[in-house]
Amino acid sequence: MQIVLASTSPYRREIVARLGLPLVTAAPVCDETPLPDESALETAVRLARTKAMSLASQYPDALIIGGDQVALLDGRQIGKPGSFENGVTMLQWMSGRTVVFHSALALYNSRSGQLQEDVGITKVTLRNLTEQQIRNYLTREPDALHCAGSAKSETLGGALMQKVEADDPNSLIGVPLFALVTMLHNEGVEIL
Template identity: 40%
Template sequence: MPRLVLASSSRYRRQLLDRLEIPYAWSAPDIDESRREGEDAVTLAHRLALSKAQAVAEEYPEHLIIGSDQLALFEDDILGKPGDFATACANLARFSGKRVRFMTGLALIDTAAGRHRVVHDTYDVLFRNLSSSEIESYVSRDEPYDSSGSFRMEGLGIALFERFEGSDPNTLIGMPLIKLCELLREAGVDPLTKTGSQ
Protein backbone atom coordinates (compact mmCIF):
# COMPACT_ATOMS: atom_id res chain seq x y z
CA MET A 1 0.00 0.00 0.00
CA PRO A 2 1.49 3.38 -1.01
CA ARG A 3 1.89 5.92 1.78
CA LEU A 4 0.18 8.66 -0.26
CA VAL A 5 -3.62 8.72 -0.73
CA LEU A 6 -5.66 11.05 -2.92
CA ALA A 7 -9.14 11.68 -1.52
CA SER A 8 -10.83 12.31 -4.86
CA SER A 9 -12.72 10.53 -7.61
CA SER A 10 -11.63 13.14 -10.19
CA ARG A 11 -9.65 11.68 -13.05
CA TYR A 12 -8.17 15.14 -13.66
CA ARG A 13 -6.69 15.27 -10.16
CA ARG A 14 -5.33 11.76 -10.61
CA GLN A 15 -3.71 12.83 -13.88
CA LEU A 16 -2.12 15.77 -12.09
CA LEU A 17 -0.82 13.63 -9.23
CA ASP A 18 0.52 11.08 -11.76
CA ARG A 19 2.95 13.77 -12.91
CA LEU A 20 4.83 13.60 -9.59
CA GLU A 21 5.56 9.89 -10.19
CA ILE A 22 4.93 8.98 -6.56
CA PRO A 23 2.98 5.77 -5.90
CA TYR A 24 -0.45 6.53 -4.43
CA ALA A 25 -3.87 5.07 -3.78
CA TRP A 26 -7.11 6.97 -4.27
CA SER A 27 -10.47 6.88 -2.56
CA ALA A 28 -13.68 8.76 -3.33
CA PRO A 29 -14.83 10.87 -0.35
CA ASP A 30 -18.52 11.34 0.34
CA ILE A 31 -19.11 14.81 1.79
CA ASP A 32 -21.73 17.55 1.67
CA GLU A 33 -20.24 20.31 -0.50
CA SER A 34 -22.98 22.86 0.27
CA ARG A 35 -21.86 26.32 1.28
CA ARG A 36 -22.71 27.26 4.86
CA GLU A 37 -24.44 30.53 5.69
CA GLY A 38 -21.95 33.40 5.87
CA GLU A 39 -19.04 31.24 4.67
CA ASP A 40 -16.54 33.15 2.55
CA ALA A 41 -14.60 31.64 -0.33
CA VAL A 42 -11.35 30.96 1.55
CA THR A 43 -13.16 29.32 4.47
CA LEU A 44 -15.28 27.22 2.12
CA ALA A 45 -12.31 26.09 -0.02
CA HIS A 46 -10.32 25.15 3.08
CA ARG A 47 -13.24 23.32 4.71
CA LEU A 48 -14.09 21.28 1.64
CA ALA A 49 -10.48 20.30 0.94
CA LEU A 50 -9.94 19.21 4.55
CA SER A 51 -13.34 17.47 4.74
CA LYS A 52 -12.49 15.37 1.70
CA ALA A 53 -9.24 14.20 3.26
CA GLN A 54 -10.89 13.61 6.65
CA ALA A 55 -13.67 11.56 5.02
CA VAL A 56 -11.22 8.76 4.14
CA ALA A 57 -8.70 9.21 6.98
CA GLU A 58 -10.05 6.38 9.12
CA GLU A 59 -9.30 3.88 6.35
CA TYR A 60 -5.66 5.05 6.12
CA PRO A 61 -4.14 5.37 9.63
CA GLU A 62 -0.47 5.57 8.56
CA HIS A 63 -0.73 7.75 5.47
CA LEU A 64 -0.52 11.18 3.91
CA ILE A 65 -3.96 12.06 2.55
CA ILE A 66 -4.54 14.78 -0.03
CA GLY A 67 -7.86 16.63 -0.28
CA SER A 68 -8.56 19.36 -2.83
CA ASP A 69 -11.56 21.42 -3.87
CA GLN A 70 -12.06 24.23 -6.36
CA LEU A 71 -14.38 27.26 -6.47
CA ALA A 72 -15.06 29.75 -9.24
CA LEU A 73 -15.38 33.36 -8.08
CA PHE A 74 -17.13 35.91 -10.28
CA GLU A 75 -18.18 39.36 -9.13
CA ASP A 76 -19.90 38.64 -5.80
CA ASP A 77 -20.78 35.01 -6.54
CA ILE A 78 -19.14 31.75 -5.50
CA LEU A 79 -19.97 29.28 -8.26
CA GLY A 80 -19.95 25.51 -8.06
CA LYS A 81 -20.48 22.93 -10.80
CA PRO A 82 -23.14 23.96 -13.35
CA GLY A 83 -24.81 20.54 -13.53
CA ASP A 84 -26.61 21.07 -16.85
CA PHE A 85 -26.40 22.61 -20.33
CA ALA A 86 -28.49 25.72 -19.61
CA THR A 87 -26.56 26.69 -16.47
CA ALA A 88 -23.18 26.13 -18.14
CA CYS A 89 -24.23 28.32 -21.09
CA ALA A 90 -25.57 31.03 -18.77
CA ASN A 91 -22.32 31.05 -16.78
CA LEU A 92 -20.15 31.37 -19.89
CA ALA A 93 -22.35 34.17 -21.22
CA ARG A 94 -21.78 36.06 -17.94
CA PHE A 95 -18.02 35.43 -18.15
CA SER A 96 -17.68 36.63 -21.77
CA GLY A 97 -14.96 39.31 -21.97
CA LYS A 98 -14.44 39.25 -18.20
CA ARG A 99 -12.08 37.97 -15.54
CA VAL A 100 -12.92 34.95 -13.36
CA ARG A 101 -10.87 33.84 -10.37
CA PHE A 102 -10.48 30.20 -9.42
CA MET A 103 -9.58 29.27 -5.87
CA THR A 104 -8.42 25.79 -5.02
CA GLY A 105 -8.14 24.59 -1.44
CA LEU A 106 -5.50 21.94 -0.70
CA ALA A 107 -5.24 19.84 2.46
CA LEU A 108 -2.65 17.28 3.50
CA ILE A 109 -3.40 15.11 6.55
CA ASP A 110 -0.62 13.06 8.13
CA THR A 111 -2.68 10.41 9.93
CA ALA A 112 0.40 8.78 11.45
CA ALA A 113 1.56 12.04 13.07
CA GLY A 114 -1.96 13.35 13.77
CA ARG A 115 -1.48 16.70 12.05
CA HIS A 116 -2.59 18.50 8.91
CA ARG A 117 -1.95 21.58 6.78
CA VAL A 118 -4.47 23.46 4.63
CA VAL A 119 -3.51 26.07 2.02
CA HIS A 120 -5.07 27.53 -1.12
CA ASP A 121 -4.00 28.99 -4.42
CA THR A 122 -5.75 31.28 -6.89
CA TYR A 123 -5.58 31.52 -10.65
CA ASP A 124 -7.29 34.09 -12.88
CA VAL A 125 -8.59 33.63 -16.41
CA LEU A 126 -9.69 36.33 -18.83
CA PHE A 127 -12.38 35.10 -21.19
CA ARG A 128 -12.58 36.14 -24.83
CA ASN A 129 -15.72 37.90 -26.00
CA LEU A 130 -17.87 34.87 -26.78
CA SER A 131 -20.87 34.65 -29.07
CA SER A 132 -23.93 32.59 -28.09
CA SER A 133 -23.20 30.13 -30.89
CA GLU A 134 -19.62 29.65 -29.67
CA ILE A 135 -20.85 29.08 -26.12
CA GLU A 136 -23.52 26.59 -27.13
CA SER A 137 -21.15 24.75 -29.45
CA TYR A 138 -18.51 24.52 -26.74
CA VAL A 139 -20.87 23.31 -24.01
CA SER A 140 -22.49 20.68 -26.24
CA ARG A 141 -19.08 19.34 -27.28
CA ASP A 142 -17.18 19.39 -23.96
CA GLU A 143 -20.15 18.88 -21.57
CA PRO A 144 -18.40 20.62 -18.62
CA TYR A 145 -21.28 20.01 -16.23
CA ASP A 146 -19.11 18.77 -13.35
CA SER A 147 -16.44 21.47 -13.68
CA SER A 148 -16.31 24.68 -11.66
CA GLY A 149 -16.48 27.58 -14.09
CA SER A 150 -18.38 25.57 -16.72
CA PHE A 151 -15.34 24.60 -18.81
CA ARG A 152 -12.68 21.93 -19.05
CA MET A 153 -9.21 23.43 -19.21
CA GLU A 154 -7.97 19.96 -20.22
CA GLY A 155 -10.13 19.93 -23.35
CA LEU A 156 -11.62 22.38 -25.84
CA GLY A 157 -12.03 24.95 -23.06
CA ILE A 158 -8.66 26.47 -23.94
CA ALA A 159 -10.39 28.13 -26.93
CA LEU A 160 -12.51 30.25 -24.56
CA PHE A 161 -9.68 32.33 -23.15
CA GLU A 162 -7.66 35.42 -23.93
CA ARG A 163 -5.05 34.93 -21.21
CA PHE A 164 -4.22 33.37 -17.83
CA GLU A 165 -2.69 34.96 -14.75
CA GLY A 166 -1.27 33.03 -11.79
CA SER A 167 1.69 31.13 -10.42
CA ASP A 168 0.55 27.53 -11.05
CA PRO A 169 -1.71 26.60 -14.00
CA ASN A 170 -2.49 23.28 -12.29
CA THR A 171 -4.60 25.27 -9.84
CA LEU A 172 -7.02 25.87 -12.70
CA ILE A 173 -7.31 22.13 -13.36
CA GLY A 174 -8.05 21.44 -9.71
CA MET A 175 -4.90 20.87 -7.65
CA PRO A 176 -1.98 23.29 -7.14
CA LEU A 177 1.02 21.02 -7.62
CA ILE A 178 3.63 23.59 -6.57
CA LYS A 179 1.98 23.96 -3.17
CA LEU A 180 1.41 20.20 -2.96
CA CYS A 181 5.12 19.56 -3.49
CA GLU A 182 5.86 22.02 -0.69
CA LEU A 183 3.45 20.25 1.69
CA LEU A 184 4.86 16.84 0.76
CA ARG A 185 8.42 17.98 1.43
CA GLU A 186 7.33 19.32 4.84
CA ALA A 187 5.86 15.87 5.54
CA GLY A 188 9.10 14.14 4.56
CA VAL A 189 8.27 13.14 0.99
CA ASP A 190 10.45 14.72 -1.72
CA PRO A 191 8.93 14.21 -5.19
CA LEU A 192 12.37 14.56 -6.80
CA THR A 193 14.08 11.85 -4.74
CA LYS A 194 11.00 9.81 -3.69
CA THR A 195 12.34 9.96 -0.12
CA GLY A 196 9.64 8.80 2.31
CA SER A 197 7.14 7.87 -0.42
CA GLN A 198 6.75 4.27 0.65
Protein backbone atom coordinates in the same frame (compact mmCIF):
# COMPACT_ATOMS: atom_id res chain seq x y z
CA MET B 1 3.26 5.83 4.26
CA GLN B 2 0.56 5.36 1.70
CA ILE B 3 -0.39 8.42 -0.36
CA VAL B 4 -4.12 8.76 -0.98
CA LEU B 5 -5.87 11.25 -3.25
CA ALA B 6 -9.36 11.98 -1.90
CA SER B 7 -10.86 12.53 -5.33
CA THR B 8 -12.44 10.66 -8.20
CA SER B 9 -11.33 13.31 -10.71
CA PRO B 10 -9.11 11.82 -13.42
CA TYR B 11 -7.60 15.28 -13.95
CA ARG B 12 -6.54 15.68 -10.32
CA ARG B 13 -5.15 12.16 -10.38
CA GLU B 14 -3.17 12.93 -13.53
CA ILE B 15 -1.59 16.01 -11.95
CA VAL B 16 -0.60 14.26 -8.72
CA ALA B 17 0.63 11.20 -10.66
CA ARG B 18 3.17 13.46 -12.40
CA LEU B 19 5.20 13.31 -9.19
CA GLY B 20 5.87 9.62 -9.83
CA LEU B 21 4.74 8.41 -6.40
CA PRO B 22 2.56 5.36 -5.75
CA LEU B 23 -0.93 6.75 -5.43
CA VAL B 24 -4.31 5.41 -4.35
CA THR B 25 -7.52 7.30 -5.14
CA ALA B 26 -10.71 7.10 -3.12
CA ALA B 27 -14.01 8.96 -3.14
CA PRO B 28 -14.25 11.39 -0.22
CA VAL B 29 -17.37 11.85 1.86
CA CYS B 30 -18.29 15.52 1.71
CA ASP B 31 -21.32 17.75 1.31
CA GLU B 32 -20.08 20.47 -1.04
CA THR B 33 -22.80 23.00 -0.23
CA PRO B 34 -21.32 26.40 0.71
CA LEU B 35 -22.23 27.58 4.19
CA PRO B 36 -24.14 30.85 4.66
CA ASP B 37 -21.83 33.91 4.61
CA GLU B 38 -18.81 31.75 3.74
CA SER B 39 -16.33 33.31 1.29
CA ALA B 40 -15.17 31.40 -1.79
CA LEU B 41 -11.75 30.98 -0.19
CA GLU B 42 -13.27 29.66 3.05
CA THR B 43 -15.52 27.24 1.16
CA ALA B 44 -12.63 25.85 -0.90
CA VAL B 45 -10.37 25.40 2.16
CA ARG B 46 -13.12 23.80 4.28
CA LEU B 47 -14.04 21.36 1.52
CA ALA B 48 -10.43 20.39 0.78
CA ARG B 49 -9.86 19.75 4.50
CA THR B 50 -13.13 17.83 4.89
CA LYS B 51 -12.37 15.63 1.88
CA ALA B 52 -8.90 14.75 3.14
CA MET B 53 -10.02 14.06 6.70
CA SER B 54 -13.09 12.07 5.60
CA LEU B 55 -10.86 9.16 4.60
CA ALA B 56 -8.78 9.02 7.80
CA SER B 57 -10.57 6.01 9.31
CA GLN B 58 -10.31 4.12 6.02
CA TYR B 59 -6.60 5.01 5.68
CA PRO B 60 -5.23 5.34 9.25
CA ASP B 61 -1.56 5.38 8.20
CA ALA B 62 -1.55 7.63 5.14
CA LEU B 63 -0.92 11.06 3.72
CA ILE B 64 -4.31 12.05 2.35
CA ILE B 65 -4.60 14.77 -0.28
CA GLY B 66 -7.87 16.70 -0.46
CA GLY B 67 -8.70 19.44 -2.91
CA ASP B 68 -11.54 21.66 -3.94
CA GLN B 69 -12.04 24.56 -6.29
CA VAL B 70 -14.48 27.44 -6.02
CA ALA B 71 -14.84 30.15 -8.65
CA LEU B 72 -15.88 33.70 -7.80
CA LEU B 73 -17.34 36.52 -9.90
CA ASP B 74 -18.98 39.70 -8.60
CA GLY B 75 -18.81 38.33 -5.06
CA ARG B 76 -20.85 35.26 -6.05
CA GLN B 77 -19.57 31.71 -5.90
CA ILE B 78 -19.84 29.84 -9.16
CA GLY B 79 -20.42 26.14 -8.76
CA LYS B 80 -20.85 23.27 -11.16
CA PRO B 81 -23.76 23.92 -13.50
CA GLY B 82 -25.08 20.37 -13.55
CA SER B 83 -27.17 20.95 -16.67
CA PHE B 84 -26.53 22.16 -20.19
CA GLU B 85 -28.75 25.24 -19.90
CA ASN B 86 -27.22 26.22 -16.55
CA GLY B 87 -23.80 25.91 -18.19
CA VAL B 88 -24.90 28.23 -21.01
CA THR B 89 -26.21 30.78 -18.50
CA MET B 90 -23.02 30.66 -16.42
CA LEU B 91 -20.72 31.09 -19.40
CA GLN B 92 -22.81 33.95 -20.77
CA TRP B 93 -22.45 35.70 -17.41
CA MET B 94 -18.69 35.03 -17.32
CA SER B 95 -18.08 35.97 -20.98
CA GLY B 96 -15.50 38.75 -21.39
CA ARG B 97 -14.93 38.96 -17.64
CA THR B 98 -12.30 37.90 -15.13
CA VAL B 99 -13.18 35.03 -12.81
CA VAL B 100 -11.10 34.16 -9.74
CA PHE B 101 -10.61 30.44 -9.07
CA HIS B 102 -9.67 29.39 -5.53
CA SER B 103 -7.99 25.95 -5.64
CA ALA B 104 -7.58 24.71 -2.09
CA LEU B 105 -5.26 21.88 -1.13
CA ALA B 106 -5.09 19.96 2.14
CA LEU B 107 -2.59 17.28 3.09
CA TYR B 108 -3.65 15.29 6.16
CA ASN B 109 -1.35 12.85 7.93
CA SER B 110 -3.86 10.41 9.38
CA ARG B 111 -1.21 8.85 11.65
CA SER B 112 -0.04 12.08 13.34
CA GLY B 113 -3.09 14.31 12.79
CA GLN B 114 -0.87 16.92 11.11
CA LEU B 115 -2.78 19.08 8.59
CA GLN B 116 -1.27 21.40 5.99
CA GLU B 117 -3.33 23.71 3.79
CA ASP B 118 -2.72 26.04 0.87
CA VAL B 119 -4.77 27.86 -1.76
CA GLY B 120 -3.76 28.57 -5.33
CA ILE B 121 -5.41 31.66 -6.80
CA THR B 122 -5.91 31.82 -10.55
CA LYS B 123 -7.45 34.74 -12.42
CA VAL B 124 -9.01 33.75 -15.72
CA THR B 125 -10.25 36.29 -18.24
CA LEU B 126 -12.68 34.75 -20.67
CA ARG B 127 -13.03 35.79 -24.28
CA ASN B 128 -16.21 37.55 -25.39
CA LEU B 129 -18.27 34.52 -26.35
CA THR B 130 -21.40 34.27 -28.44
CA GLU B 131 -24.23 32.02 -27.33
CA GLN B 132 -23.51 29.74 -30.29
CA GLN B 133 -19.84 29.41 -29.29
CA ILE B 134 -20.89 28.53 -25.74
CA ARG B 135 -23.39 25.93 -26.97
CA ASN B 136 -20.80 24.44 -29.35
CA TYR B 137 -18.30 24.20 -26.50
CA LEU B 138 -20.73 22.50 -24.09
CA THR B 139 -21.89 20.10 -26.80
CA ARG B 140 -18.31 19.09 -27.60
CA GLU B 141 -17.19 19.12 -23.93
CA PRO B 142 -20.07 17.62 -21.88
CA ASP B 143 -17.75 16.86 -18.92
CA ALA B 144 -17.43 20.64 -18.42
CA LEU B 145 -20.83 20.54 -16.72
CA HIS B 146 -19.03 18.93 -13.76
CA CYS B 147 -16.51 21.78 -13.44
CA ALA B 148 -16.82 25.11 -11.64
CA GLY B 149 -18.36 27.53 -14.11
CA SER B 150 -18.08 24.93 -16.91
CA ALA B 151 -14.51 26.15 -17.43
CA LYS B 152 -12.53 22.98 -18.15
CA SER B 153 -9.17 24.43 -19.15
CA GLU B 154 -7.34 21.15 -19.62
CA THR B 155 -9.28 20.37 -22.79
CA LEU B 156 -11.38 22.46 -25.18
CA GLY B 157 -12.09 24.98 -22.39
CA GLY B 158 -8.73 26.57 -23.12
CA ALA B 159 -10.41 28.12 -26.18
CA LEU B 160 -12.74 30.05 -23.85
CA MET B 161 -9.85 31.83 -22.21
CA GLN B 162 -8.08 34.99 -23.20
CA LYS B 163 -5.70 35.30 -20.25
CA VAL B 164 -4.69 33.23 -17.23
CA GLU B 165 -2.73 34.61 -14.26
CA ALA B 166 -1.41 32.12 -11.70
CA ASP B 167 1.65 31.30 -9.61
CA ASP B 168 1.10 27.61 -10.40
CA PRO B 169 -0.54 26.66 -13.72
CA ASN B 170 -1.67 23.35 -12.19
CA SER B 171 -3.98 25.17 -9.77
CA LEU B 172 -6.58 25.88 -12.43
CA ILE B 173 -6.93 22.16 -13.10
CA GLY B 174 -7.49 21.62 -9.39
CA VAL B 175 -4.18 20.86 -7.64
CA PRO B 176 -1.62 23.48 -6.61
CA LEU B 177 1.22 21.06 -7.39
CA PHE B 178 4.06 23.34 -6.30
CA ALA B 179 2.51 23.61 -2.81
CA LEU B 180 1.88 19.85 -2.73
CA VAL B 181 5.58 19.15 -3.32
CA THR B 182 6.43 21.39 -0.33
CA MET B 183 3.79 19.73 1.86
CA LEU B 184 5.03 16.24 0.98
CA HIS B 185 8.62 17.36 1.71
CA ASN B 186 7.44 18.58 5.14
CA GLU B 187 6.17 15.04 5.75
CA GLY B 188 9.51 13.49 4.74
CA VAL B 189 8.48 12.50 1.20
CA GLU B 190 11.16 13.48 -1.29
CA ILE B 191 10.09 13.83 -4.90
CA LEU B 192 13.55 14.22 -6.45
